[in-house]
Amino acid sequence: MDWINAILQGTLLGGLYALFAAGLSLIFGVMRLVNIAHGDLIVLAAYLGLSVTTALGLHPLLALLVVVPVMGGLGYALQRLVLNRTLGDDILPPLLVTFGLSVILQNALLEVYTADPQKLQAGPLETASLTVGPLAIGVLPLLMFATAVLVIAGLQWMFYRTALGRAFRATSDRQDIAQLMGLNKAHVFGLAMGLSLAVTALAGVFLGIRTAFDPAGGGSRLIFGFEAVIIGGLGNLWGTLAGGIILGVSQNLGAQISPGWQILTGHLVFLLILAIRPRGLFPRIDG
Amino acid sequence: MSPDMSRMTTPPAGLQVSRATPASRLAGIAALILLPVLIAAPWWAGSFGLRLMGEFCLYLALATLWNLLAGYAGLVSVGQQAYVGLGAYAAFGLAMLADVPILWAVPLAGVIGLLLAVPVAALIFRLRGAYFAIGSWVIAEVFRLFAAQTTSLGGGSGISLAPEVVKSIAATRPLREALSYWLALGAVVLVLGAVFLILRSRRGLALTAIRDNELAARSLGIDIWWTKFSVYIVTAGLTALIGALIGLQKLRISPDSAFSSNDWTAFVIFIVVIGGIGTLEGPILGTLLFFLLRETMADLGSYYLIALGIVAIVTMLKAPQGLWGLIRARWGLELFPLSRRVRGPNP
Amino acid sequence: MPDPLLSVSGLSAFYGDFQALYGLSLHVQPGEVVAVIGANGAGKTTLMRAITGLIRQAGEVRFKGRPLARLRADEIAATGIALVPEGRLLFPSLSVEENLIIGGQLGRKGPWDLAAVYALFPVLKERRAFPGTALSGGQQQMVAIGRALMSNPELILMDEISLGLAPIVIRQIYEALPGITGEGMAAVIVEQDIAKAQSVSERLYCLQEGRVSLEGRSADITREAIAAAYFGV
Numbered sequence: 001m002d003w004i005n006a007i008l009q010g011t012l013l014g015g016l017y018a019l020f021a022a023g024l025s026l027i028f029g030v031m032r033l034v035n036i037a038h039g040d041l042i043v044l045a046a047y048l049g050l051s052v053t054t055a056l057g058l059h060p061l062l063a064l065l066v067v068v069p070v071m072g073g074l075g076y077a078l079q080r081l082v083l084n085r086t087l088g089d090d091i092l093p094p095l096l097v098t099f100g101l102s103v104i105l106q107n108a109l110l111e112v113y114t115a116d117p118q119k120l121q122a123g124p125l126e127t128a129s130l131t132v133g134p135l136a137i138g139v140l141p142l143l144m145f146a147t148a149v150l151v152i153a154g155l156q157w158m159f160y161r162t163a164l165g166r167a168f169r170a171t172s173d174r175q176d177i178a179q180l181m182g183l184n185k186a187h188v189f190g191l192a193m194g195l196s197l198a199v200t201a202l203a204g205v206f207l208g209i210r211t212a213f214d215p216a217g218g219g220s221r222l223i224f225g226f227e228a229v230i231i232g233g234l235g236n237l238w239g240t241l242a243g244g245i246i247l248g249v250s251q252n253l254g255a256q257i258s259p260g261w262q263i264l265t266g267h268l269v270f271l272l273i274l275a276i277r278p279r280g281l282f283p284r285i286d287g
Numbered sequence: 288m289s290p291d292m293s294r295m296t297t298p299p300a301g302l303q304v305s306r307a308t309p310a311s312r313l314a315g316i317a318a319l320i321l322l323p324v325l326i327a328a329p330w331w332a333g334s335f336g337l338r339l340m341g342e343f344c345l346y347l348a349l350a351t352l353w354n355l356l357a358g359y360a361g362l363v364s365v366g367q368q369a370y371v372g373l374g375a376y377a378a379f380g381l382a383m384l385a386d387v388p389i390l391w392a393v394p395l396a397g398v399i400g401l402l403l404a405v406p407v408a409a410l411i412f413r414l415r416g417a418y419f420a421i422g423s424w425v426i427a428e429v430f431r432l433f434a435a436q437t438t439s440l441g442g443g444s445g446i447s448l449a450p451e452v453v454k455s456i457a458a459t460r461p462l463r464e465a466l467s468y469w470l471a472l473g474a475v476v477l478v479l480g481a482v483f484l485i486l487r488s489r490r491g492l493a494l495t496a497i498r499d500n501e502l503a504a505r506s507l508g509i510d511i512w513w514t515k516f517s518v519y520i521v522t523a524g525l526t527a528l529i530g531a532l533i534g535l536q537k538l539r540i541s542p543d544s545a546f547s548s549n550d551w552t553a554f555v556i557f558i559v560v561i562g563g564i565g566t567l568e569g570p571i572l573g574t575l576l577f578f579l580l581r582e583t584m585a586d587l588g589s590y591y592l593i594a595l596g597i598v599a600i601v602t603m604l605k606a607p608q609g610l611w612g613l614i615r616a617r618w619g620l621e622l623f624p625l626s627r628r629v630r631g632p633n634p
Numbered sequence: 635m636p637d638p639l640l641s642v643s644g645l646s647a648f649y650g651d652f653q654a655l656y657g658l659s660l661h662v663q664p665g666e667v668v669a670v671i672g673a674n675g676a677g678k679t680t681l682m683r684a685i686t687g688l689i690r691q692a693g694e695v696r697f698k699g700r701p702l703a704r705l706r707a708d709e710i711a712a713t714g715i716a717l718v719p720e721g722r723l724l725f726p727s728l729s730v731e732e733n734l735i736i737g738g739q740l741g742r743k744g745p746w747d748l749a750a751v752y753a754l755f756p757v758l759k760e761r762r763a764f765p766g767t768a769l770s771g772g773q774q775q776m777v778a779i780g781r782a783l784m785s786n787p788e789l790i791l792m793d794e795i796s797l798g799l800a801p802i803v804i805r806q807i808y809e810a811l812p813g814i815t816g817e818g819m820a821a822v823i824v825e826q827d828i829a830k831a832q833s834v835s836e837r838l839y840c841l842q843e844g845r846v847s848l849e850g851r852s853a854d855i856t857r858e859a860i861a862a863a864y865f866g867v
Contacts, residue, residue, distance in 0.1 A: 104597060166735065176707070182740035
């Protein structure tokens with residue numbers, strides 16, 4: 001029964017990892033940018049959630065009404081002011097600039113919020129659970145999972161059914177011809193980063209409700225998101241959800257063996273999949 | 288520095304191909320004068336100074352290695368702390384668990400780093416371009432977590448080098464400190480020499496060709512995968528060697544410090560980017576600047592890292608060739624004779 | 635003579651350090667069809683890319699009297715210039731219909747909409763849900779033309795629209811041309827087939843090594859003059 005429970009909890013945890021991953025996947029898809037500061041931005045969102053909840057006395061989920069637009073705006077500004085200048089044929093500038101950003105964010109958070117672990121208080125939601133037969137399913141993990149499914153469905157719809165998604169795909173296909181259609185590349189990229197960080201805001205606030213966080217935790221969040229993307233297959237959003245689930249289940253099964261093996265097992269499963277299916281389990285078939 | 292070595296082909300009559308420049312000859316002479324002075328440091332520098340200079344050497348070595356990897360081979364790793372930590376853990380493990388003499392354990396740690404890099408490269412080379420960077424970070428995390436599971440080396444809290452092993456390095460403390468410094472100095476000379484020779488070799492030319500135009504390089508018959516692979520494993524081995532020396536200098540290892548992303552990757556990347564990526568002189572200038580700033584700003588704590596990060600970003604955006612690139616563009620200086628110059632007969 | 639719709643004077647263009655156009659000048663009147671011919675490497679495609687803002691340029695380009703030099707490519711498109719690029723360059727992840735819709739996303743008013751493009755090229759309506767790149771070369775060329783028309787431009791630039799297509803398909807596409815320019819839209823047609831270029835255009839420019847080597851009324855220019863200008867003999 002412990003094992004079934006571990007798989008179930010791992011699946012739900014996978015939803016959170018898919019939220020970590022979705023923003024990463026989105027900007028890679030649109031502009032081939034790998035944002036090393038992605039994990040630190042997730043942690044930043046959690047801290048913003050903390051400030052909003054303590055300052056306004058709001059429930060963390062209501063704080064999303066503030067955190068999501070703030071992060072979205074930050075993403076747009078970051079892209080327009082800094083990251084657009086790094087894009088080109090050379091992969092070095094975007095990597096090193098986002099790496100620098102990651103270090104800056106980490107240390108700025110350290111100065112502002114100290115190294116003490118923090119948590120977002122969500123009241124009864126944190127402990128509420130549904131009993132299904134012999135299993136207890138937490139309402140919060142369920143909510144996180146449902147949010148992840150909704151976010152991915154929403155992104156999928158946006159990508160394939162809206163004018164914005166069309167602009168994203170066209171710009172991703174051929175940047176110069178997309179400009180001839182009247183699309184301002186800098187603006188389109190700004191919107192993509194804005195959307196990416198809006199999703200990151202959701203991920204950060206859920207992270208903060210679920211577990212304690214500190215300024216140094218960005219790296220591992222980036223890595224979990226990245227592993228979910230690669231396991232699922234580049235460019236496949238539903239694959240990313242599957243990747244997140246595989247990662248979450250692996251970690252929880254590892255924890256059953258020994259608590260010290262939780263994270264390690266996730267990494268090892270990722271490396272195993274990289275070894276046998278380098279393009280991920282569900283690679284997009286390019287038309 | 289060695290005299291002109293480019294005798295692969297004969298230039299047309301009347302033209303001379305040379306790599307040496309007046310500046311590089313001067314730098315060579317300066318290095319020859321400086322080296323004995325540095326070797327004699329234990330007699331003229333205090334305990335603190337010696338330690339600082341040893342650390343300087345190790346940072347310069349790490350920066351030079353990362354520069355070879357990212358600046359020349361285009362392998363932007365953000366996980367080289369994997370090999371720093373591996374080297375330190377391997378040296379401690381060999382000395383404390385297998386009773387290998389510690390001075391043998393150091394080069395052996397380098398060999399272990401090189402060997403382990405083979406399967407690692409086979410795995411993470413599957414990740415294209417920028418995703419390679421995060422893949423390298425995953426490897427560092429895996430190494431760190433394994434180290435934390437190694438209870439015989441203290442598990443998550445780490446371990447100090449056993450007193451009898453410490454004593455086996457050298458009988459007295461000053462001698463130990465001197466030896467530790469000489470090892471660091473020897474290591475940086477080894478690393479600078481190795482990287483210099485690699486870049487002057489045919490393989491180095493291939494690297495430059497790949498960096499400039501991967502497609503054209505491939506059409507010229509350069510095996511890109513193999514070239515990058517060999518640079519990766521050599522870099523890993525040397526980085527592990529430096530890691531072992533770092534462990535020896537600190538006399539203590541723990542998963543968090545030996546595999547520290549800030550200490551062994553962030554600082555190193557900032558050093559190279561600010562100094563000048565893709566030049567051999569850049570990391571030297573960057574390391575000098577780094578230590579100068581650190582010794583004056585150390586009490587600013589995390590503000591120091593924030594400032595470094597901002598400077599690195601501005602450098603990347605405004606002067607991607609770094610400080611050395613600015614100097615070179617302005618005065619045409621080159622201390623390491625790498626480029627070839629063609630000179631016609633004097634009119 | 636009325637003010638030109640497009641006037642290019644002293645235009646130079648560069649790829650890195652390589653100069654591809656040398657102080658080139660030409661003009662297009664409202665509603666006029668102008669052909670640009672020249673050997674490979676003469677600078678025809680570069681001229682198209684320079685006018686639309688895709689590459690760095692020096693010199694003056696004015697459209698409806700307004701200088702374009704400081705505008706980005708998307709802003710130039712918004713002034714009413716559309717390009718049918720060489721090689722068609724459809725968006726592979728967009729369907730045929732999406733390729734057309736994105737061409738019209740600037741929302742400029744005019745006669746061209748989905749229905750009008752489908753009326754011009756009925757085969758595209760049947761294939762509307764296909765990925766753009768799953769079509770035959772000729773059909774892809776129709777999509778590329780339709781995509782440019784959807785923005786209701788005042789000037790359409792067509793770069794080598796017959797390149798790599800079968801003669802019957804080329805004839806089909808050129809038969810559609812009067813339906814486009816008949817709406818009062820000016821056109822610059824870059825074409826390798828000199829006879830074709832002469833027959834569809836009112837005036838003609840011949841480029842050679844980045845400079846204009848011949849210009850004149852298409853009907854008046856002799857084959858000998860063109861041959862001389864084309865090959866620089």
